[in-house]
Amino acid sequence: MSTNRRGFLKGLAGAGAGAAATGMAGCAPDISPAPFVNAEKDASRRVVLTVSRYPDLSRPGGAITLRVQGEQQVLVAHPQGTQYVVLTSLCTHSGCPLGFEKNEAICPCHLSRFALDGTVTHPPARQPLRQFSSSFDSESGELTIDFGAGEEGFPSVVDGKIFFPFAQFPDLQTPGGKVEGTPGGYGTAIFVFSLEDGTYAAVDSICTHQQCPVQFRETEDDLFCFCHNSRFTKTGEVREGPALVTGDLKKFSVTSDTTGVTVAIV
Ligand code: FES
Ligand code: FES
Numbered sequence: 001m002s003t004n005r006r007g008f009l010k011g012l013a014g015a016g017a018g019a020a021a022t023g024m025a026g027c028a029p030d031i032s033p034a035p036f037v038n039a040e041k042d043a044s045r046r047v048v049l050t051v052s053r054y055p056d057l058s059r060p061g062g063a064i065t066l067r068v069q070g071e072q073q074v075l076v077a078h079p080q081g082t083q084y085v086v087l088t089s090l091c092t093h094s095g096c097p098l099g100f101e102k103n104e105a106i107c108p109c110h111l112s113r114f115a116l117d118g119t120v121t122h123p124p125a126r127q128p129l130r131q132f133s134s135s136f137d138s139e140s141g142e143l144t145i146d147f148g149a150g151e152e153g154f155p156s157v158v159d160g161k162i163f164f165p166f167a168q169f170p171d172l173q174t175p176g177g178k179v180e181g182t183p184g185g186y187g188t189a190i191f192v193f194s195l196e197d198g199t200y201a202a203v204d205s206i207c208t209h210q211q212c213p214v215q216f217r218e219t220e221d222d223l224f225c226f227c228h229n230s231r232f233t234k235t236g237e238v239r240e241g242p243a244l245v246t247g248d249l250k251k252f253s254v255t256s257d258t259t260g261v262t263v264a265i266v
Helices: 005-012 017-026
Strands: 036-039 046-050 062-068 074-080 083-088 099-101 104-106 120-122 131-137 142-146 161-165 178-181 190-194 200-204 215-217 222-225 230-232 238-240 251-256 260-264
Touching: 046 062, 062 099, 074 142, 190 260
Parallel strands: 036 062
Antiparallel strands: 046 142, 062 074, 074 083, 083 131, 099 104, 131 142, 161 260, 178 190, 190 200, 200 251, 215 222, 222 230, 230 238, 251 260
């Protein structure tokens, strides 16, 4: 079911509401978050939308905010023709839900703008939005969004584990090295760190406060959530910010041998 733009406040519940409410004092009057739509996923973590059922999405230039239980909330936009893009729907500046206008995702709170590939085109946001895998079948009019899809060239989950061969990921042989990416079959970015003491750590990239993605900061050697400034160690422990209430990043167990590093994703 779709909620209209007057449903903004209602729609914010559970979707970065704290940040959005804070930012609303600076809201631009003519930009609103894309209307909210709830949908179900299948066992493969795919969502299939019959686009014609959603007038806000079927018109070129339209967009909806899609909520699927257990997945990141996403902005589904229809720039033109049969082109559709799916991006994280929360602004990377302070977590406000995004609107869509003139082929850009726009934040109503402080007017950050993002291109169709998620890159920042206007500050104050500095971090890009994540793009999700999707495909449109023009015969059936169905848009399929794959929440479990991974990044090209990044290892996938096999039997609940991800293997990073040193031959392909030499940074993991150096203390202080790291790899970052989205494994197929998991669908969310993870970090794997080679720690200074010779051990390894692997953590999920989703902040436990309001589900913004955390970023690695070289200068601070930590993981930082730019939405509301929560800070985590490379082993996932929360150190500062509102995530002190919600807890550490999700941690994965890691083993290694002479050939590479294995992360258990279950
Ligand atoms: S929350 Fe500040 S620009 Fe989006
Ligand atoms: S989402 Fe609020 S601190 Fe990360």
